[in-house]
Amino acid sequence: GCCGIQGQKYKMTARFRDSKITHPILGQRLELECLPTERDSGVSWMRQDKDGTLHFIVFISSLSRTTFIGNMGTSARFQAMRDSSFYRLVIKSFSVQDQGNYFCLINSNQMLHFSNGQPAFIPVPTTKAPTTAAPTTQGSLTKTETCLKTPAPETSKQKGLNFFCDIFIWVPLACGCLLLLTALVITITLCQKTRRRRCRCKR
Known part of the structure; x- marks a missing residue:
């Protein structure tokens, strides 16, 4: 996972805004928040996919101005804002392609500092293996009789x-x-x- 530059004491926390959420639900709104521990000039949100590739999502300035990929001010999939000391990222409708580990990062003194990673994966449904019922006594007798009658x-x-x-x-x-x-x-x-x-x- 990503972490801050070695030797730096700067820490940030990325997490689900609702502490009761353990994983996202397909098609529903998901909100994350980032809390820097020191003064900053803005925060970027990034997603790391299953292959380990980082994807830039948005930069939120300290004045709550947003810049999405392609230097766009808005996004059809995301919303972003600064709320007091928190930098929030909203995924409007969570999809399979949104799965990954979410990080926020800042550039302080020409050094990048990453938060912890917040996993956001849709749980895989578990299917139970079909159970085979034990053969009844009658069935066993029938098989035995068949074997006796038909060599x-x-x-x-x-x-x-x-x-x-x-x-x-x-x-x-x-x-x-x-x-x-x-x-x-x-x-x-x-x-x-x-x-x-x-x-x-x-x-």
Whole structure:
């Protein structure tokens, strides 16, 4: 922020005229006042924007004559005057472009002296994050039932692959067992016929 020249005891105060105001309201009138602590030959009002750039607003002489930017005596946006020991600045309708830190300054003994900065910013509205309600028991049960009734695609695919694998494994085994069983039946039948022939020959 800006301050007086180092080593100087000269002090000024810039503030809202209404001490109850904490921040400006968009579209409403805003009044600031500057109180020098010593005799002066006039006060200038300046605004420092968010980027730190200083903007000249008006010079108010000790006789309450005003000189705005462009060497104009009046302004469509501002009013300025001297009232007793105070130098007042009025913003007729506060807008977004009027936001910044406001300073008053004087030129005393060929030295510039700045007041403290009075912040004037429109408060940013805070939006609450949407809250998500916890799922009900019924909803949880419904989701569970759905999961039970409808298997996941990956599970179905895996089951299909397992089924084909079972076919390729068990079909050859079944055929082999059937062939072995057939061979066993044929062998038993032949053995029985051979035994009968032997028995007839002995008689």
